[in-house]
Amino acid sequence: MSTKASDLFIECLEEEGVEYVFGVPGEENLDFLDSLSRSDKIRLVLTRHEQGAGFMAATYGRHTGKAGVCLATLGPGATNFVTAAAYAQLGGMPMMMITGQKPIKKSKQGRFQILDVVAMMGPITKYAHQLASSDNIPSRVREAFRLAEEEKPGAVHIEFPEDIADEHTDSRPLKASQSRRPVPEEKAVRAAIKRIEAATSPVLVIGAGANRRLTGRMLTQFIEKTGIPFITTQLGKGVVDERHPKFLGCAALSAGDFVHRALSESDCIINVGHDVIEKPPFFMKQGGTEVIHVNFRSAEVDPVYFPQIEVIGDVGNAIWQMKEDILKQGHWQFDKMLAARAHEIAHRGDSGKDPRFPIYPQTLVQTIRDAMPSDGIICLDNGVYKIWFARNYEAHQPNTVLLDNALATMGAGLPSAMMSKMVYPGRKVMAICGDGGFMMNSQEMETAVRLGLDLVVLILNDGSYGMIRWKQANMGFKDWGLTYGNPDFVKYAEAYGAHGHRVTSAAALPEMIKACLDAKGVHLIDCPVDYSENDHILNKEIKELSVQVDLSARVAEPAE
Structure with missing residues (x-):
């Protein structure tokens, strides 16, 4: 029995476990909207601007790991998705955009409102496709979700023309395949452990990729076993509880903060979940501090990022393997890094209680x-x-x-x-x-x-x-x-x-x-x-003090 294409599209979304569709429909989405009205599994969330719908869909993806879905019409509706698409793509948030289009097999309105939306979305998505046949809806939707959600997650786009939405087809939704992310190769893990154990002052840098999957438990166990301190990037905040005594701070400024002073005392940086879209909290140079890259994908080589050792595969599994293999070393020294953090806390003082x-x-x-x-x-x-x-x-x-x-x-x-x-x-x-x-x-x-x-x-x-x-x-x-x-x-x-x-x-x-x-x-x-002190504190005072602090004196490590 044949099914209307727009009904089939909704069935495919239901098969993917979609809970919400956020957006602002238009004339070209009315078949889709009518089909959505009969779904008892998916809720339409009508927003006041397509950008808001896109941000909501991206944030759904950020929290759940499942692609959030947003809807817009052609032309201006689709262009209003551009910022949200880039937000999801760079931020590693799985999101699917569905946009309408005039009939592609015949036209009574010339080029009115018509842009090449698929070409426009191409550079800022992982996948952009115009549906030209209702028979292909199940495979295109399944492929879009697969790409949106696999590492590195991001934005995908499907254009659903008005006349295709009104077609009938015998196609049926596809079920997601059973798959698991590859685990890191044992020899790569052993090479990383060997380098860490030989180091004098190893340090962890926790980035965006570690926050996308549940790696916090493994990283916390790794830190507890080894005593190796850690810092976070802005997108790595919260992976490990920042009340932990081995927390050295967040790289909020690009350079010149106490956290960068702590990093400068390390001779081996374990970079977990690094993403080149974030400003790097350290800058590599030939003959400088060695870096171990632990991530789902191999490193994107950059003038300031070219790691010497790479551990590629599921990050949580990588940290578990490293935690199981590593032995705490008596020659490790973290005093100077912890002292830099102590100086930062001292500099902060009672500023959080300023009555002005x-x-x-x-x-x-x-x-x-x-x-x-x-x-x-x-x-x-x-x-x-x-x-x-x-x-x-x-x-x-x-x-x-x-x-x-x-x-x-x-x-x-x-x-x-x-x-x-x-x-x-x-x-x-x-x-x-x-x-x-x-x-x-x-x-x-x-x-x-x-x-x-x-x-x-x-x-x-x-x-x-x-x-x-x-x-x-x-x-x-x-x-x-x-x-x-x-x-x-x-x-x-x-x-x-x-x-x-x-x-x-x-x-x-x-x-x-x-x-x-x-x-x-x-x-x-x-x-x-009152931001009047921003320039003085962030651009001058912190940079001057972080350079001047004396890290030579040994300090007692915080209680475990």
Whole structure:
């Protein structure tokens, strides 16, 4: 018995375990939409902009490892997916985009709204394909999901023309094959262990790839057995609990921080889950520190990254094999690296309790850390505050600090927080957005209210594009061209049916955050911030102090 193509497409999505389709349908999606309306397994989440739908789909993929699905029409709907596609592709988040198209076998409208969307998506996806026959829907959908979800995960795109959607076919959905990722070769593991045991001061660097799979348990056991300290990249935060005594910090700045000083004391870097899209926390040079690359894929050679030993395969299995084989060495010395971390903590001091108003970033970070439970999720937009959170906010669990250090786009904070709350309805979730980034997708407040989410949206209000303003100051240019006006955010929230709050003092912030986290509904907090010390602290003070610190004196290792 033949099946309508659009019905078959939905059946294929159901076979893949799809729970949601996020998007803004158009005329060319109406067959698909009609078929979706009859699904009892997939929920349509109507958003107010395709970019928000894409960010939500990508974040679903980030949390679950399964491709999130988003829907748009042709032309302007498809072009609005471009930023979200790049966000997912660079960030390693599995996502499928479905876009409509005019009939491809005949046309009554000429070239109206028609772009070559497949060609447009090609450079920013793992797979982009136009369906030209309903018979091929099962194989194309299965292939798209396979590619989206296998390492390195990313974005895929299927164009579903209007006339193909209306066809009938005898094809049926395909089931996913049973497969497991290859495990690392034993000789590669042995070579890595031999080098680590011969080193004087080995160190772990935990990157983006380690956060995509459940490697935290294996890495924690490896650290506990060996005592080897670790740092994280921004996308590696939370893989291992950062309260661990062997945590040396997060590489939030590109260079010149205490964590880079600690790295400079190592003679063997074990780089777990490295991805070249992240700024490397160390720079290799010929004859310099040796690097062991542990990842799902071989290293992409770069002028500053060319590892000497590679362990390729499932990262969790690789770390397990290494943990089982390695022996703790009496000649290992970690005093200097741990001393660098101690100096960083000392430099931070009581800055997290600064009473000045508008709120200083250090106070903001500490207040939120104190308020959030260990499994609470913060979702950052992109701005200068991202550096403060990456550097000062200790992540206790994987994927509890969602920031974007790949595409580093603005506008993703609110949609990613909405999706996080949908995936984990029992956990506290907070979107932390600059005023600039928030306004890029602020219309999704209506979506959050309509979905009945319990969500806190914290807006850091400085009336400017603060990250670029900070860079402008650092480069010695005059302060120009980066300030703007904002709406009354409290009234803005209330206009959507959310609850609006305004911070009036540093002392009032902790109680306000706690009350909003405990309350039902969507709560927006307008929080004035003072970034005036960013340039001095991040560009000058930290770099000067990290170079000057004396690491020669032995320090007692923290208690296990």
